Amino acid sequence: MNQKQQKPTLSGQRFKTRKRDEKERFDPTQFQDCIIQGLTETGTDLEAVAKFLDASGAKLDYRRYAETLFDILVAGGMLAPGGTLADDMTRTDVCVFAAQEDLETMQAFAQVFNKLIRRYKYLEKGFEDEVKKLLLFLKGFSESERNKLAMLTGILLANGTLNASILNSLYNENLVREGVSAAFAVKLFKSWINEKDINAVAVSLRKVNMDNRLMELFPANKQSVEHFSKYFTEAGLKELSEYVRNQQTIGARKELQKELQEQMSRGDPFKDIILYIKEEMKKNNISEQTVIAIIWSSVMSTVEWNKKEELVAEQAIKHLKQYSPLLAAFTTQGQSELTLLLKIQEYCYDNIHFMKAFQKIVVLFYKAEVLSEEPILKWYKDAHLAKGKSVFLEQMKKFVEWLKNAEEESESEAEEGD
Numbered sequence: 001m002n003q004k005q006q007k008p009t010l011s012g013q014r015f016k017t018r019k020r021d022e023k024e025r026f027d028p029t030q031f032q033d034c035i036i037q038g039l040t041e042t043g044t045d046l047e048a049v050a051k052f053l054d055a056s057g058a059k060l061d062y063r064r065y066a067e068t069l070f071d072i073l074v075a076g077g078m079l080a081p082g083g084t085l086a087d088d089m090t091r092t093d094v095c096v097f098a099a100q101e102d103l104e105t106m107q108a109f110a111q112v113f114n115k116l117i118r119r120y121k122y123l124e125k126g127f128e129d130e131v132k133k134l135l136l137f138l139k140g141f142s143e144s145e146r147n148k149l150a151m152l153t154g155i156l157l158a159n160g161t162l163n164a165s166i167l168n169s170l171y172n173e174n175l176v177r178e179g180v181s182a183a184f185a186v187k188l189f190k191s192w193i194n195e196k197d198i199n200a201v202a203v204s205l206r207k208v209n210m211d212n213r214l215m216e217l218f219p220a221n222k223q224s225v226e227h228f229s230k231y232f233t234e235a236g237l238k239e240l241s242e243y244v245r246n247q248q249t250i251g252a253r254k255e256l257q258k259e260l261q262e263q264m265s266r267g268d269p270f271k272d273i274i275l276y277i278k279e280e281m282k283k284n285n286i287s288e289q290t291v292i293a294i295i296w297s298s299v300m301s302t303v304e305w306n307k308k309e310e311l312v313a314e315q316a317i318k319h320l321k322q323y324s325p326l327l328a329a330f331t332t333q334g335q336s337e338l339t340l341l342l343k344i345q346e347y348c349y350d351n352i353h354f355m356k357a358f359q360k361i362v363v364l365f366y367k368a369e370v371l372s373e374e375p376i377l378k379w380y381k382d383a384h385l386a387k388g389k390s391v392f393l394e395q396m397k398k399f400v401e402w403l404k405n406a407e408e409e410s411e412s413e414a415e416e417g418d
Contacts, residue, residue, distance in 0.1 A: 028078060031065040032090065035072050039094040046108045049094060050115045057120050066126030067133075073112070074134060074149070083140025096152055097145045103191060106151040113152075114161055128166060131156075135169035138180050150184045154191030157204065164204045171216050182217045186235045198239040212251060214244050252284035253294060260298045274329045289339040292330045296343045299323045305353070313357040317364055324368035337375035338383055340365070345379075349387040358388075359395035373403050 038056060042048040056062075062069060071078050076095040077085045085091060092098075099105050117123050131153060138146055156162040170181040192201055205211040215223045218231075225248050229241040256277070263273050281291055303319055306312045320327075331337045344361055348354040365371040380393065380400045 028065060028068045031060060031068055032072060032078055034060055035069060036077070036090050036092045039072070039092045042094065044094060044099075046112055050112050053112070053116050054119050057116075062120055063122055063126075066123055067130060069123075070127055070130040074130075075145075079137065083134075083137030096148050097141070099148065101144050101148055101151075103151055103194065106148060106191070107155055109152055110155040110159065110161070113156065114159065117161060128162060131162060131166050132169045135166065135184075136172055136175075138175055138184060139178070146180070146184055147187050150187030151191040154188040154193075155195055157188075158192050158195030158200070163208065164210055165208045167208075167210060171213070176217060177219055182231060185214075185217050186232065186237065189232075189237055189240050190235075193237070193239065198243055201240075202243060212247055214240075214247075249284060249286065252280065252286060253290065256280050256284075256286070256291075257294050257298055260294065261301065264298060264302050270326050270329075273326060277330070288330055288333055288336045292327065292336045292340050293343050295327060295330060296340060296347070299327070300347060305351070307353055309353045309356060312353050313360050316354065316357050317360055320361060320364060321368065324365065324370055327365070328368065328370045331370050334372075334375050334378075337371050338379060341371065341375060341379045342383075342385055345385050345392055346387060348392070349385075355388065355391060356395070358392050359399060362396065363399060373406075376400070377403060 035056070038052045039049060042052050068078055072092065072095065074096045075083075075085060076093060076098055077091040079085060096106070096109050099109060113127065117127055134149060135153075138149075141149070153162065153166070157164060157166075170176075170185060172181070175181040175184075189201070202211060205214075215225070215228050218227060225245050228244050232238075232241045232244075260273065260277070263276070277291060277295075280286060281288070299320070303315075306315050327340065331340060341362070344358065348358040348361075362371065362376065366373075366376065376396075377400065380396055384393065
């Protein structure tokens with residue numbers, strides 16, 4: 001009982017296997033040879049290429065060798081760091097870089113990638129990583145190769161195979177400094193807009209917070225709307241130039257409104273506020289009509305309004321009388337006055353307790369020389385909004401009649417004077 005029980009042992013021979021002697025089913029070289037051989041047999045018939053790739057996915061390990069697969073389809077062989085083809089590897093001419101440099105050919109290649117990724121959904125991430133890498137390698141490619149890659153990328157962005165976040169690679173400092181990013185972007189956006197339109201491009205850029213970053217395609221000393229606009233307009237992309245200009249204006253408007261509200265809350269003197277607004281208008285090319293809308297919105301947001309209809313009108317008159325000099329400084333044009341009238345109408349309609357205050361506000365602004373006869377009469381006749389139209393026109397009826405009579409009397413006096 002005290003004797004130790006002998007432990008069982010495994011019979012047979014043990015072979016020690018070194019890790020370096022263990023081989024995977026395929027290594028990149030073998031995988032490349034299989035793909036290149038198949039592409040050579042299909043030739044330049046891209047329908048046949050798509051069928052070959054579809055069938056090969058069942059036999060070859062696309063998941064493990066996604067980078068090798070995409071290197072071959074784009075560049076004809078495995079790429080070394082920097083973007084050059086490895087010398088000791090076999091190559092194929094059935095690839096994007098060896099194809100004709102035209103939109104139709106790139107559209108056909110885009111279909112090959114689309115079909116492949118639809119069939120093997122797990123390749124989606126690998127393909128995105130591949131394109132990010134290729135964009136970083138741009139300096140290693142010829143101008144023709146860059147153009148083809150740009151056209152292909154634009155088409156794939158348009159059809160949703162790629163996400164616009166891949167464009168982050170174009171902000172690489174070296175690519176930007178040497179002008180590679182901007183030149184590549186021209187070809188890319190041309191093919192993207194050709195497939196869709198500027199509105200679709202804008203939506204995609206907005207989704208990845210890149211709608212305000214396009215000027216970063218240029219070095220810091222050239223990051224101006226003027227330079228961007230000139231460069232892309234001359235390249236035939238006027239719609240992209242206008243889009244960026246609009247984005248900058250929208251950003252400037254938001255910044256102006258934010259700063260304006262802060263100045264008002266601090267109680268800064270009107271002369272300082274007016275000077276600041278005029279400088280911003282000049283710097284960012286903002287129209288007086290846009291500015292008067294911003295001022296109105298800012299003025300109305302600086303106070304907490306009474307919810308009682310009978311009290312809010314009195315509160316509004318007192319508040320707006322105070323800000324009349326500021327508003328008057330930016331209603332020097334009839335169109336600006338009309339813009340203000342429409343904003344007042346919209347505000348009174350959207351804020352129900354202001355419905356009865358509309359006429360009182362207009363009369364106040366007329367007396368304070370913020371608004372004049374002609375824009376008020378034009379608003380009344382045909383320039384008003386549909387919102388609350390019947391209510392506001394009824395409110396204004398007597399005042400408009402008074403204005404018309406006053407205008408007729410002035411004309412009569414002028415004629416008698418002549």
